[in-house]
Structures are given as C-alpha cells and as structure tokens.
Amino acid sequence: MRKLLTRLRRSFSARLSLWVVLFAALVFLSALSYSSLAGRRSVKEEAILTATQVLENTSLRLSHILEGVQTSADNLEWLVYRHLDEPELMMDYSRSTVQSNPFLNGCSISFEPDYFKGHHYYSAYSGYVGDVLRTEQEGDDDYQYFYLGWYQLPKLLGQPCWTEPYNDWEQDDTVDRQTQMQVSYCKPLTDAEGTFIGAISLDISLQWLSETLSSVKPYPNAFCMLISRGGSYLVHPDAERLFYSTIFTDGLVTPNPELDGLGRAMQDLSEGYRIVDVHGSRSYVFFMPLKTTGWSLGIVCPVRDIFSGFNRLRQISLLLILLGLLLMFVVCFRVIGHAVKPLSDLAVQAEVIASGHFDTALPESTRPDEIGVLSRSFGHMQDSLVSYMDELTRTTAERAQIEGELKIARNIQMGMVPRTFPPFPDREDIDLYASMTPARDVGGDLYDYFIQGGKLYFCIGDVSGKGIPASLFMAVACNLFRVMGKRELPPVEIAHEINDILSEGNEQLMFVTMFIGAIDLQTGEMDFCNCGHNPPVLLGPDGPRFLDCKPNTSIGIFSGWTFEGEHLSGLPGTPLFLYTDGLNEAENLRQEQFGNDRLLAVLSDPYEGAEATIRRMHAAVSRHVGEAEASDDLTMLCVEIKKKEA
Amino acid sequence: MKRFLTALFAAVTAVLSLSAGAQDKFVLSTQASASAQFAGYYVAQEKGFYQEEGLSVELVHPYVTQAVADVILKDSQQAAILPLSLAMRLVDSGLPLVNILQTSMNSATVIISRWGADPMTLRGAKVATSRAGFGQSARSYAELEHLNYQWIPTASAVDLFISGAVEATLGRSYDEYYRILQTGLVRSETAVYRFENGPYNIQQEGVYVTRSYQQSHPDAVERFARASRAGWEWAAAHPEETLDIVMRYVKLHRIETNRTLQQLMLAEVLRLQMDPDSGQRAFRLRPDMVDKANDLMQGTGLLKRRVTFEELMP
Numbered sequence: 036m037r038k039l040l041t042r043l044r045r046s047f048s049a050r051l052s053l054w055v056v057l058f059a060a061l062v063f064l065s066a067l068s069y070s071s072l073a074g075r076r077s078v079k080e081e082a083i084l085t086a087t088q089v090l091e092n093t094s095l096r097l098s099h100i101l102e103g104v105q106t107s108a109d110n111l112e113w114l115v116y117r118h119l120d121e122p123e124l125m126m127d128y129s130r131s132t133v134q135s136n137p138f139l140n141g142c143s144i145s146f147e148p149d150y151f152k153g154h155h156y157y158s159a160y161s162g163y164v165g166d167v168l169r170t171e172q173e174g175d176d177d178y179q180y181f182y183l184g185w186y187q188l189p190k191l192l193g194q195p196c197w198t199e200p201y202n203d204w205e206q207d208d209t210v211d212r213q214t215q216m217q218v219s220y221c222k223p224l225t226d227a228e229g230t231f232i233g234a235i236s237l238d239i240s241l242q243w244l245s246e247t248l249s250s251v252k253p254y255p256n257a258f259c260m261l262i263s264r265g266g267s268y269l270v271h272p273d274a275e276r277l278f279y280s281t282i283f284t285d286g287l288v289t290p291n292p293e294l295d296g297l298g299r300a301m302q303d304l305s306e307g308y309r310i311v312d313v314h315g316s317r318s319y320v321f322f323m324p325l326k327t328t329g330w331s332l333g334i335v336c337p338v339r340d341i342f343s344g345f346n347r348l349r350q351i352s353l354l355l356i357l358l359g360l361l362l363m364f365v366v367c368f369r370v371i372g373h374a375v376k377p378l379s380d381l382a383v384q385a386e387v388i389a390s391g392h393f394d395t396a397l398p399e400s401t402r403p404d405e406i407g408v409l410s411r412s413f414g415h416m417q418d419s420l421v422s423y424m425d426e427l428t429r430t431t432a433e434r435a436q437i438e439g440e441l442k443i444a445r446n447i448q449m450g451m452v453p454r455t456f457p458p459f460p461d462r463e464d465i466d467l468y469a470s471m472t473p474a475r476d477v478g479g480d481l482y483d484y485f486i487q488g489g490k491l492y493f494c495i496g497d498v499s500g501k502g503i504p505a506s507l508f509m510a511v512a513c514n515l516f517r518v519m520g521k522r523e524l525p526p527v528e529i530a531h532e533i534n535d536i537l538s539e540g541n542e543q544l545m546f547v548t549m550f551i552g553a554i555d556l557q558t559g560e561m562d563f564c565n566c567g568h569n570p571p572v573l574l575g576p577d578g579p580r581f582l583d584c585k586p587n588t589s590i591g592i593f594s595g596w597t598f599e600g601e602h603l604s605g606l607p608g609t610p611l612f613l614y615t616d617g618l619n620e621a622e623n624l625r626q627e628q629f630g631n632d633r634l635l636a637v638l639s640d641p642y643e644g645a646e647a648t649i650r651r652m653h654a655a656v657s658r659h660v661g662e663a664e665a666s667d668d669l670t671m672l673c674v675e676i677k678k679k680e681a
Numbered sequence: 682m683k684r685f686l687t688a689l690f691a692a693v694t695a696v697l698s699l700s701a702g703a704q705d706k707f708v709l710s711t712q713a714s715a716s717a718q719f720a721g722y723y724v725a726q727e728k729g730f731y732q733e734e735g736l737s738v739e740l741v742h743p744y745v746t747q748a749v750a751d752v753i754l755k756d757s758q759q760a761a762i763l764p765l766s767l768a769m770r771l772v773d774s775g776l777p778l779v780n781i782l783q784t785s786m787n788s789a790t791v792i793i794s795r796w797g798a799d800p801m802t803l804r805g806a807k808v809a810t811s812r813a814g815f816g817q818s819a820r821s822y823a824e825l826e827h828l829n830y831q832w833i834p835t836a837s838a839v840d841l842f843i844s845g846a847v848e849a850t851l852g853r854s855y856d857e858y859y860r861i862l863q864t865g866l867v868r869s870e871t872a873v874y875r876f877e878n879g880p881y882n883i884q885q886e887g888v889y890v891t892r893s894y895q896q897s898h899p900d901a902v903e904r905f906a907r908a909s910r911a912g913w914e915w916a917a918a919h920p921e922e923t924l925d926i927v928m929r930y931v932k933l934h935r936i937e938t939n940r941t942l943q944q945l946m947l948a949e950v951l952r953l954q955m956d957p958d959s960g961q962r963a964f965r966l967r968p969d970m971v972d973k974a975n976d977l978m979q980g981t982g983l984l985k986r987r988v989t990f991e992e993l994m995p
Contacts, residue, residue: 179836182812182834182835182836182837183835183836183837184835184836184837184840184841184844187833187835187837187841187846188837188840188841188844188846191807191833191841191846191847192844192845192846196844198840198844199839199840199843199844200937201837201840201937202935202937216937263843264843264844265839265840265843265864265865265866266863266864266865266866267864275939276939279937279938279939280863280939280941281863281864281865282865283862283863283864283865284863284939284941284942285941287859287862287863287941287942287945288941288944288945295865298865299865302865302866
C-alpha cells in the first residue's frame with residue numbers, strides 16, 4: 036500500500052487519472068443511486084399491481100370452489116327436507132353429493148339423538164378414504180358426533196357457517212392425518228316449527244385446497260396462505276404450520292408485533308398489504324377477505340424475490356460502472372502518460388545533463404502547447420548552462436592557479452620567519468619557541484629573532500588587514516627588522532627606522548603593531564619598544580602578569596613619530612610570552628573571545644619550557660574556538676633567558 | 682346427571698376390578714387426548730422408570746367426544762387421571778377411590794369470555810364446557826355466584842368460541858387458554874377468570890385407583906406412583922427433551938397441535954404442580970383443598986355428603 040501511494044505521488048499521469056476516475060465515479064454512482072431509488076419505487080408499484088391481480092384472481096377461483104360447495108349444500112338441503120321420513124335415503128344423498136362435486140371430500144347428514152325411531156345416533160356420512168368413497172352411518176357411543184363443532188356450530192348459530200380446520204379421524208383410522216384435515220360447510224336443519232333437528236356438513240380437504248393453491252406464485256418463493264377466522268393456516272406451503280398453527284402461534288413465545296398486526300388485519304377482514312417478517316424472511320403480504328366465509332386470503336412475496344431482478348440489474352450496472360472506471364483509468368493513464376512523455380524525456384535528459392554531459396542533445400519538440408514551450412525553454416537553459424559551465428571551468432582554473440601561487444607565497448612567507456627549533460642549539464641559556472598560524476593562505480602576522488652583537492633581537496607583529504596585502508606589508512616589516520637589527524640598533528631606533536620607511540608612500544594606510552626587544556645575553560637586561568602591540572606576559576615566580584608598556588602608536592601610520600623605548604632588568608629566569616591578538620580575541624561559535632583571563636589561566640600552569648607553553652596555549656585556544664572558523668592570524672613567541680649558575 | 686354418574690360408577694368399578702388380577706400390567710387412562718399435560722407419564726414410560734419398577738404400563742387416551750367415565754367403562758385400566766372434584770363426586774356416588782399420586786397443586790380452570798368482558802359478569806351466557814370432566818368446581822362456583830350459565834358440553838369448545846356460537850368457554854390454563862390465545866381473539870387478560878386466583882383454588886389432576894385394588898396391590902400402586910413422580914421430576918429438569926417426547930406422542934395420536942402450544946402447556950402444567958404455600962413440587966393431596974371442594978360442591982348440591990380427606994387416602 037505504501038509502495039502504491041509512493042508510486043501515485045511520483046506519477047503525475049497516475050494521479051491525474053485517479054482524480055478523473057474518482058470524479059467520474061462520483062457522477063456515475065450519484066446517477067445510479069437516483070435511478071435505483073426510482074427503479075425500486077417502480078418495481079414496488081409493479082409488484083403491488085401484479086400481486087393484487089393474482090390475489091383477486093385467486094380469490095375468484097377460491098370463491099368459485101366455495102360457492103360450489105354452498106350450492107351443493109343448498110341442493111342437498113332441499114332433498115333432505117323432501118325425504119325426512121326416509122332416513123335410509125340420507126345415505127344415497129350424502130354419497131351422490133360427494134360424487135357430484137369434485138371439490139368435496141365428504142358429506143354428512145346428521146340428526147339429533149333419537150330423531151328417527153330406533154336410531155339414537157343417525158349420521159349418514161360419505162367420504163373418501165384414499166381413493167375409495169365410503170358411505171356409512173357413523174354415530175355410536177365412541178363417536179358422538181353431536182358434540183363436534185361441525186354439528187354444534189349450525190345448531191348454536193342457527194345459520195350456515197364454515198368450521199375451523201379439524202381432523203376428522205377415528206381412533207382405528209390408519210390414514211395419514213394430514214389427508215384428513217378439513218373444513219366443513221354446515222347448514223342447520225329445522226322442522227316446520229323451526230326446531231333444530233340436525234345438520235348437513237360438506238367437507239373440503241385442506242390438503243387438496245392447499246395443493247390447488249400452491250401454484251399461485253407471482254414470484255419464485257412467493258406463496259399463498261389462507262387464514263381462518265381463528266387465525267389457523269388453511270392453506271400454507273409449510274406442512275408443520277398448515278392446520279396446526281395460527282398466524283399468532285410464533286408470537287406466543289417470541290412477540291412479533293408486525294406479524295400479529297398482519298394477523299389481526301386479516302382477521303378483521305381488512306384488505307391491503309403490509310411488509311413483515313414472515314418466518315424469518317422480509318416479505319410483502321397482500322391480503323383480502325373471502326366473503327361469506329370469514330377467511331382471509333394472503334399472498335406472501337419475499338422482498339428479495341420482488342427486487343431480485345432489480346437487484347441483479349443494479350449489481351450488473353455497478354459492475355459495468357466499475358469496469359468502465361477501470362478502463363477509464365487505464366485510458367487516462369495512457370493518454371496523459373503519452374501527453375507528458377516529453378516531460379519525462381526532458382527529466383531523463385536533465386538527469387544526464389546534471390551528471391555532467393552538458394552538451395547532450397535534447398529531443399526536438401515542435402508542439403505549440405505548454406509542453407513544447409517548456410521543452411524549448413529547457414533547450415535555451417541548456418545553452419546558458421553550457422556557457423556558464425565553460426566560464427566556471429575557466430574561472431576555476433584561474434582560481435586553482437591563484438591558489439597555487441598563494442601556496443607558494445605562503446611557503447615564501449613562512450620561509451621568512453625562522454622555523455628551526457631549538458633556534459640556538461649551542462646556547463643552553465636561551466629557550467625560545469615560536470609558531471605562526473595564518474587565518475588564510477597568507478597572513479599579516481610576523482615574528483623574528485636572531486643574535487647580533489651579544490644580544491638576542493626578537494620581534495612579534497601584526498599587520499592591519501589580512502591576505503596578500505598584509506603579507507606583503509609583513510614581508511617588508513620583517514626584512515626591515517632584520518636589516519635594522521643587524522645594524523645593532525636599539526629597539527626604539529629600529530621602530531623609528533621601520534616607521535619612517537613604511538609610512539612613506541603608504542597610500543593604503545596600512546600599519547603594523549610590533550613588539551621589538553633586544554636582550555643582552557650577558558647581563559640579561561632587555562631593551563624593548565612596544566609599538567601598539569599587545570603587552571607580553573612575564574611568567575614570574577609570582578605567576579603570570581602583563582608587562583607594563585608605554586602606549587606607543589603602531590608603525591606605518593605617522594612618519595617621524597617619536598617612539599619611546601623601555602628597559603627591563605632581571606629577566607633571566609623569567610620567561611616572556613608574546614602573542615598577537617589572534618590569541619586573546621579568538622572567538623567560538625557563541626562569539627565569546629578567548630580573553631586575557633583564559634590566557635593568564637593557561638600560563639598559570641607550571642612552566643615546562645617555551646615549546647610546551649606554546650603547544651599548551653594552542654590546545655587551549657583550539658578547545659575554546661571549537662568548530663568556529665579562525666577569524667585572525669595567530670602568532671605566539673615564548674623566550675626564556677636562563678639564569679647563569681653561580 | 683344421575684344417568685351419567687351411574688354409568689361412570691359402573692364403568693370405574695368394572696374396569697378397576699376386572700384388571701385386579703394382573704401383576705405387572707398397569708393401564709393408566711388419561712383424562713384427555715395426548716398432550717404435554719401427561720408429560721411425566723410419557724417420560725416415565727420412555728425413560729424406563731416404569732420398567733425399572735417392574736411395571737408394564739399402558740397409557741390410554743380417550744377420543745375427543747368421549748367422557749373420561751365412558752372410557753373407563755370400556756377398558757381394563759387400573760388407574761385413571763381424574764380431577765379432584767370429579768373423584769370426590771364418584772366417591773360420593775359410592776365408588777371408593779383412593780388418590781395414589783397428586784400432581785396438580787393448583788386449579789387450572791379458567792373461564793374465557795369471547796368479547797372481552799369479565800366472565801363473572803356474563804349472566805345467562807352460553808358457556809362451552811369440555812367433556813374431559815374438569816368443570817365440576819367451575820359449575821358449582823357459577824351456581825354459587827348465580828351466573829345462570831347455559832353450559833354447552835362439546836368436544837370443540839375452542840371452535841365454538843372462535844365462531845361466536847358461545848359467549849365464553851370453560852377451559853384449562855395450560856390447554857384451551859393457549860389454544861384460544863393463539864387465535865388472536867383474546868387480547869386482554871380481563872376476559873379471563875382464573876380459579877387459581879379466586880377463593881376456590883382447588884387442586885385438580887391426580888391418579889386414582891379403587892380402594893380394593895389399592896389394598897390388593899399396594900406394592901404395584903406404590904411402584905407406579907414412585908415411577909410417575911420420577912417421570913415428572915425428570916420432565917421438570919429436562920423440559921426440552923421432555924417436549925421432544927411429548928411431540929412424538931401427539932404425532933402418534935394425530936393431535937392437532939404444534940410445538941409452541943405444547944411448550945407453553947408443559948411450562949404451565951409444571952408451574953401448577955408447585956404448592957402455593959411451600960413453593961415445592963409436593964405431589965400430595967391437601968386436606969384444606971379437599972375441604973374447600975366439599976364446601977363448594979355441597980353448597981350447590983353436587984355432593985350429597987362430605988367426602989373426607991381420609992376417604993381419599995390409601
């Protein structure tokens with residue numbers, strides 16, 4: 036998934052195609068939803084129309100059967116009344132009635148106990164047992180018919196009626212009980228005074244009725260049901276429910292208000308339809324009453340059946356839309372990919388150019404659109420880039436040459452200061468060490484020392500500015516110091532001479548701070564002149580301290596300036612540490628200077644020689660500066676004239 | 682009525698004495714068609730409780746149009762399931778019967794009105810009554826209350842009720858009540874009068890034998906009662922399996938019913954077996970209920986004399 040999203044993010048054509056497809060999907064699905072709603076409504080209306088027609092046709096068919104039974108009862112009643120004095124004829128009448136009406140399963144003509152002389156029981160009955168029509172007088176002590184509903188109902192009601200379903204079997208019957216389930220149309224028989232004398236009963240097999248109506252199926256899983264006045268299923272496809280259950284039975288244990296409501300509506304002989312769960316299936320139930328019987332006919336149509344065709348069509352539509360969208364994505368991807376291919380080619384070529392092949396030929400584009408413009412613009416950019424790279428190559432070469440020259444200049448500059456330590460291997464009384472670290476290739480710091488006329492001449496200086504100008508100024512100052520020192524001039528004179536020479540024609544107003552010293556190696560006395568330079572540090576037995584110096588100006592600024600020289604005695608045994616401002620003004624990344632305090636702190640450590648002191652100071656300042664870039668040249672010089680042994 | 686009692690007397694005497702010689706065969710006549718009302722006996726039969734007691738028991742169900750007395754006339758049953766009030770009337774008529782197992786501890790009798798009115802207000806109404814013989818106390822109570830019901834004896838009480846041919850029907854809370862309830866026609870409990878909640882809550886079904894049979898076969902009678910009681914206790918502990926057994930019996934006897942009705946019937950029959958005072962399944966005849974039945978039926982002339990509790994006990 037992550038890979039797919041990454042690819043989507045990277046592919047413009049895929050992303051654009053996806054947006055197009057998503058928009059199209061939104062449009063298609065909206066249209067499908069609307070058409071689904073409208074279609075569903077239409078299917079529902081069609082279903083109602085169809086089911087209502089089927090229901091009416093079935094009702095007519097059923098009414099025809101029931102009216103046929105009622106007509107048979109009327110005809111039979113007429114015959115019975117004409118021959119009330121001939122009980123044996125009742126057998127023939129009951130038999131012929133069953134034979135003449137294909138809907139009938141049985142017929143009885145029954146009389147009150149002792150109505151006929153010598154007959155306590157008299158019930159002339161004809162009925163089918165299997166395919167055999169049997170006729171008999173069936174009343175006896177075991178079968179006291181006058182306690183049964185089909186006899187008592189017309190007696191008590193005084194009018195014809197239909198019974199609830201009942202099982203008319205005798206204890207010794209071996210016939211399947213379902214085949215014996217029946218309903219009866221009953222009519223009372225009365226004498227001239229209106230006194231009840233008996234009842235005729237015509238039976239319809241419910242099994243036959245159920246089979247007759249089982250073909251009523253407007254939908255594959257639809258079924259017909261007939262509900263009696265007492266809610267019993269007179270017709271139902273489920274043999275377990277048929278006859279033995281009512282529409283309310285399930286609700287006795289698990290309340291089902293919808294089904295109960297349907298049952299009551301059918302029981303109240305209402306007409307219409309309801310949507311209910313019938314035996315676990317959501318269904319439309321269309322129902323109407325059967326007049327004269329008190330029964331209600333219903334057709335149960337599962338919702339999934341009614342809408343199955345519609346749902347299938349909707350699923351196919353959805354599938355087609357999905358396939359269409361997929362196809363659209365592929366086509367969009369290809370078309371957009373083809374459209375932006377010059378961009379891809381351009382990107383590839385840009386990669387090649389970026390790898391250094393600046394003269395790689397770009398694909399020609401004659402397209403007038405934005406991509407064509409972009410392609411041509413890229414070509415112009417490539418031409419400019421080639422020119423730029425040529426210029427860059429040339430300047431880089433020049434720079435390399437300059438750097439080479441600077442390197443030579445650095446070597447020359449470094450060669451101008453003595454770098455051999457110990458500087459005076461044959462003089463054990465002199466311990467001297469110095470270091471110079473330019474901030475750039477060449478620097479403006481200087482130092483020098485030599486012995487001339489029994490004196491150790493030394494100096495340290497810092498030219499204003501940096502780089503080549505400063506290094507040239509330093510070279511001149513350095514040479515002048517050596518020339519003047521060789522003439523054994525005292526430091527203050529050296530300062531005068533150098534100042535006069537450097538300040539003459541100094542249009543750039545460059546200057547150099549210098550500390551110039553000359554130590555008499557015999558006496559240990561030191562003459563010195565500080566020309567605007569940082570005061571050196573004396574590492575005496577009481578700890579380091581800055582040397583008090585006259586405030587002279589720097590060399591090279593004012594021609595003819597009078598410098599004041601100074602004298603210091605008692606130097607032997609007291610090392611002198613000289614430095615440029617690249618030490619105490621060295622800054623770290625937080626722009627904190629190394630400062631005099633840290634300088635003195637480092638020098639407070641026990642003195643272990645000139646070289647060790649300078650190396651320790653280097654380490655300390657490096658720690659302080661850290662990753663910060665050196666902003667100034669750093670030069671240090673440490674000298675000790677050792678005490679002569681007594 | 683006199684004719685009925687005479688016939689019933691002769692029947693019970695003949696049946697219970699004819700069969701006195703059988704040692705291991707024991708025939709029990711139930712009060713009505715096969716149903717969960719007799720679940721305990723089916724269980725005892727199916728689970729072999731009778732066999733364990735060395736008995737071969739046959740359960741006989743009457744046909745719907747047959748009064749229980751008529752059935753007893755024909756076969757050779759040793760025992761019959763009778764309501765207490767009917768048993769007392771038979772004893773009063775001169776047939777010494779003894780109660781060997783009392784299952785019901787409460788009255789199941791109900792009167793249900795067709796159109797929603799309180800049955801106790803339907804003066805002069807046609808009321809259907811079953812041929813199963815459980816309506817003795819109801820008839821007495823109706824007379825005591827001067828309701829002047831026109832009793833319609835029938836084998837199709839529920840059908841008469843549905844069609845409106847009667848305004849009410851006598852029934853039992855575990856049988857006709859649920860059968861009527863599933864017609865959807867009774868929508869309010871105000872249309873139902875339950876004797877269990879009235880002043881004459883008199884226990885009903887028990888198993889009776891003639892005193893002579895009981896005296897000649899005390900061991901068989903005791904074993905039968907013990908196995909039957911075990912059957913009922915097992916049924917109470919295993920209602921679903923019991924229901925399976927009951928459904929096999931009702932199908933065998935081709936009864937128009939369904940599993941839901943039998944489930945409700947079994948639960949109600951088991952509930953009525955709980956003694957109202959102790960809350961336990963007591964299986965005993967209560968002297969106070971015998972007295973109450975005497976008071977009710979003597980007051981309305983259904984009993985000519987008091988039938989004592991001791992007379993009914995072995």
